[in-house]
Amino acid sequence: MPALIVSLASMRLTGLQVNKWSVSCWLSAETRLVNTPDGVDHDIRVTSGGRILPDPHVVTVRLLCRNRRDIPIGQFTANKPMEIPIGNAIVKILDVSGDEIAYTTSDDGTALLIGPDLIRRYQNTTWRLLTEGRPAPLTTVDKLTDVTVRLEDGDQVSARRRTQRSIALSTVAVLLTALGVALALRGGAGPDGDSASSYFGGTVQIGVTENLPGWSAPGANAQAGGFDNALIDHLSRPGGILDDKTVIRTRLTLAERTSALSEGRADIVIGVYSITPERSRVVDMAGPYYVDQRVLVGNGDKLTSDWRRTDGSPEIGLCQSSATKTGYGEPEYERLRAKVKGSGGRLTVTTSEDLTSCLQRFSQGDEIQAIMTDWSIIRSAFHGKLIDRNGAVVTDQTLFSPEDTTIESYGVAIRSNHPNVCKALQDELRSFLDTRWDTAFELNLAGAIRPPDAPTDYVGRHKPTSIPATCAT
Structure with missing residues (x-):
């Protein structure tokens, strides 16, 4: 063919x-x-x-x-x-x-x-x-x-481009060799470029998420400026990897996180960024520093237990970020679609470039009654009742069964081919888990997601038990 x-x-x-x-x-x-x-x-x-x-x-x-x-x-x-x-x-x-x-x-x-x-x-x-x-x-x-x-x-087309690329690289290699310059072809990081001091320089652009309560902004019952901001503060502490650096936070939508690194708009991304094999092919990812679950939940103030709208309309609106990889054929979606259809309704999916828009419309208005995102994100942003597809109220201890959810392990991302920088970040994340994680969780997230009968030191499944010796690259 x-x-x-x-x-x-x-x-x-x-x-x-x-x-x-x-x-x-x-x-x-x-x-x-x-x-x-x-x-x-x-x-x-x-x-x-x-x-x-x-x-x-x-x-x-x-x-x-x-x-x-x-x-x-x-x-x-x-x-x-x-x-x-x-x-x-x-x-x-x-x-x-x-x-x-x-x-x-x-x-x-x-x-x-x-x-x-x-x-x-x-x-x-x-x-x-x-x-x-x-x-x-x-x-x-x-x-x-x-x-x-x-x-x-x-x-x-591919053959023509390979030929053009081969000729161009050969010409450049000859010129550089004549000038006595060594050429590193992958990732741009040679032995001298793969250190924290050379990678970050004097000014560090940190890509953070849009205004997500509990993460990059104060959340429900939060006493501080966000869990991810607490991690950035830890990296910037005296003796930390970003000590004495000028840190500039750049707001990104969830869909912009990878491109911000490749285009040079960010040196590091810290923002509910799950470690996946696909992402690890294009960026280096240290972590995890937080573990969560992706969930599909409904607004219990807009829906009955059998997923009928309280206002009688048959249309059920589901909103998700364009960074969320789900839709037709995915188990969570198909099970909910069957549930809504069985109740005489129709499920409509809306994809938004920014998750904040989904969260706002889920909380208010008549357009969106359901949302697909990570549990800690929705729980920190929304104070009302959340229900699963069976109509049961969801808490941090009653999440969906494993076949209905995806475990999300959040990591810190940098540009690819910097294993030494990534390893240094791994060490910093271990320090964060040992010294500041519990406090950051309590001040930013626990007030929203801790179940009513849970102990005050409840961290649930969210704190990683360990961080691997090597990065996901």
Whole structure:
């Protein structure tokens, strides 16, 4: 199958100003796992979840944006995702690497759905899909407003770029060698650059989350400025890794955390940032310093125990950050959708670039009755009754069972390929756990999430028992 590349371009005119965006998305690297001639019997079987796949393939889909400006979420038509048709059933998403963006698969499993989400400048995201059957040629990309679609041969494009890159690197290497300069090709950190003093310099840009109560701002019953801010204060203490540094806090949405590091807008990110294999491929992550659970909960003041709206409307609005990877096909979502449907309602998902907007609409107004986020985040921001999909009141001791939730381990992120800096941060986090964690928890989070009958020194499942010797890289 020819590997096809799709270039998406959009233009908008305002007076004499021209705003132009372009995105490349291609389907390539199609590999047949059982590579035998058709009609020839063999004893090789590929299975997934107990299902035998007669004709399994691995397909790579890549989204690449070279713009110097973000592509607004408003470019998604009617707030619908961009559809990348694969043609055959997507059995499983094997791997996702690169920059974060919202994604899922279509209900019939034949298309990758990207967004709706902000497509950031220099966005670079790659999916590897396991499919049953050979993918169909890529012919259309739906759900982007005013988009021109151009098809190219993705393999030829990749080969051309490899040749150009090889020539450029060879030329640079010759010039640098002639000047007696050593060239480090990965990550930009040589032996002298991988130390805390050289990495952080005199001024340190720390990416912190948007105004999240209990984390980057005072929360319910909190006595201090946020748990993450307490960690930053610990790193800045006399003798700490940021001692004598000028610390500048930069507010980020959850979706901006990875790109802020790669674009140089932040040197370090501390902000309810879960350690995942996908993120660890593009940034170095020390930790964990906090353990939580992702939950899907309803506002018990807006819903009855059987998930019917108290005002009688059948529409149930669910809000989540664009950084949250869930949606069609995810267990939490599908179970709730079945519950709402069984009660005669309809579940509508809204994706927001900033979680603060979700929290506000969940607390007030008629648009949002449910939210998908981490337990400690919602509990610190919302004082009312929270219910699970069965209508039971949720507390820190009665969270969903493990099959319904994702354990979230929060880490501290820096740019990739700095193992020595990351190790130094690991040591700092161990010090934080030993000396300040309990106090930071009590002052910022415990008043909101501690169950009514829990002891005053309750930390629940949230304090890590230990920190690994090495970082997630």
